[in-house]
Amino acid sequence: MTAPLDPDALAAAFTEAFRHAPEGVWHAPGRVNLIGEHTDYNDGFVLPFALAQGVSVAAAARSDGVLEVRSRQAPGDAVRAPVAGGPITAEGWPAEHAWAAYPAGVARVLAPYGTGGASLLIDSDLPRGAGLSSSAALECATALALCELSGVHVERPELARLAQRAEHEHVGVPCGLMDQAASLLCRAGSALMLDCRSGLSSHVPFAPGDAGLTLLVVDTRARHSLTAGDYAGRRAECERAAAELGVPALRDVKDLAGALASLRDPVLRRRVQHVVTENHRVEAATGLLRAGAVAELGAMLTASHLSLRDQFEISWPQADTAVEAAMRAGARGGRMVGGGFGGSAIVLAPADRAGDVREAIGAAYAKRSWEPPAFLEAAPSDGARRTR
Incomplete structure (x- = not known):
């Protein structure tokens, strides 16, 4: 586990980079979705929690209407973009600067609310491409910084929707609401039960350590990119299935057996089966x-993984192997998390078996000559906030 991001060190680095001190430092966490995968853009339910790890932004206002962004993870020239303007997708930036579409998109979406230009220095202790929502954390930390620098108040549920819109319009990923809402709304010791249609949410106690359990995040080292098209393809399939079934979204399917019988396309049947049953699993969890x-969650996690693997068809060999090895070593359950096709898995295990689970997964990877996985003990943490 890496040391937490130090806001004072980031402020000092900002001063060195921009030749003046920042006005503040803001932090937004990554998230783990306990259960409820690919239900968010189907107007369904999700149950994420925030990680201690995330993205921090040191920032100061500018008067020239420009967003100037630097990242400690991408050293080199600053990226500059006017705050005013239409969409610029990630593909419109030079490859080495594609990450800058996230904060630039947030700045352009917020500009009509009264935010202006700013200088930003970004730092992160979330691995990119691990399915822990580093992109939403970057968006939300940027949004908080820009709003506070300009004295603009936007309620957090609305701010989550604006960050989501920025990702749609300026990055080209048709993501659901979950990642941004989790980063902005979560609380320590809780998971967030979120209705992605209404935006209503509630905090549900979640402290696995109190039950003698550990929730391990397994970075499978298989990197993914949601801009590659697979994610958008799954969303399009769900929308097509909803249209054929005559419902606004797959959340509205009440008679699953009848819906499956009425769909001729076997691919669409599989997609519908996953989304409908996954919504039920969120409510049950x-x-x-x-x-x-808490211990009874294990079976739910494993059922979710099997559905994502077999019905939604977005798992990958490293995630399947991690879950299978963990179960053989005594875990209560596990599943892939995130958009799929790479990233991370989670495993719920008795605390006294966590070491055995790590060893078993590592041994299974070594047997296949894969890069060793990385592990993180996930603690439900607070959402986005000012840290300096």
């Missing part, structure tokens, strides 16, 4: 947490 039955 929320009930288990409210009842204090």
Whole structure:
């Protein structure tokens, strides 16, 4: 586990880079989605929690209407873009600067609300491409910084939707609302039960350590990129299935058996089966947490993984191997997390078996000559905030 980001060190680095001190430092966390994958853009339910790790932004206002961005993870020239202007997708930037579309998009979406130019220095302790939502953390930290620098107040649920819009319009990823909402709304010791249609949410107690359990995040080292088209393809399939079923979104399917019988395309049947049953798993998992039955979540996690692997078809060999090895070593359950096709998995294990689970997954990787996985013990943490 890496040391937490130091806001004082980031402020000092900002001063060195921009030759003046920042006005503040803001932090937004990454997230782990406990359960509820690919349900968010289907107007369904999700149950994420925030990580201690995330993205921090040191920032100062500018008067020239320009956003100037530097990153400690991408050393080199600053990236500059006018705050005013239309969409510039990630593909419109030089490859080495594609990451800058995220903060630039947020700046352009917020500009009508009264935010202006700014200088930003970004730091992160989230691995990119690991499925832990480093992109949404960057968006949300930027959004908080820009709003506070300009004295603009936007309620957090609305700010999450604006950050989501920035990703749609300026990065080209048709993401759901979950990642931005989790980064802005989560609380320590809780998961966030979010209705992605209404935006309503509630905090559900989630403290696996109190139940003698550990939730391990397994970075499978298989990197993914949601701009590659697979994610958009799955979303399009879900929208096509909803249209054929005559419902606004797959969340509205009440008779699953009838819906499956009416769809002729076997691919669409599989997509519908996953989304509908995954929504039920989120509601069931929320009930288990409210009842204090954390250990019983394991079966839900594994059922979710099998559905994502077989019905939604977005898992990958390293994730499947991690879950299988963990179960053989005594884990209560596990699943892939994130958009799919690479990234991370989570494993719920008794705390006294966590070492065995790590060893078993590492041995399974070594047997296949894969790069060793990385592990993170996930602690439900607070959402985005000012840290300096």
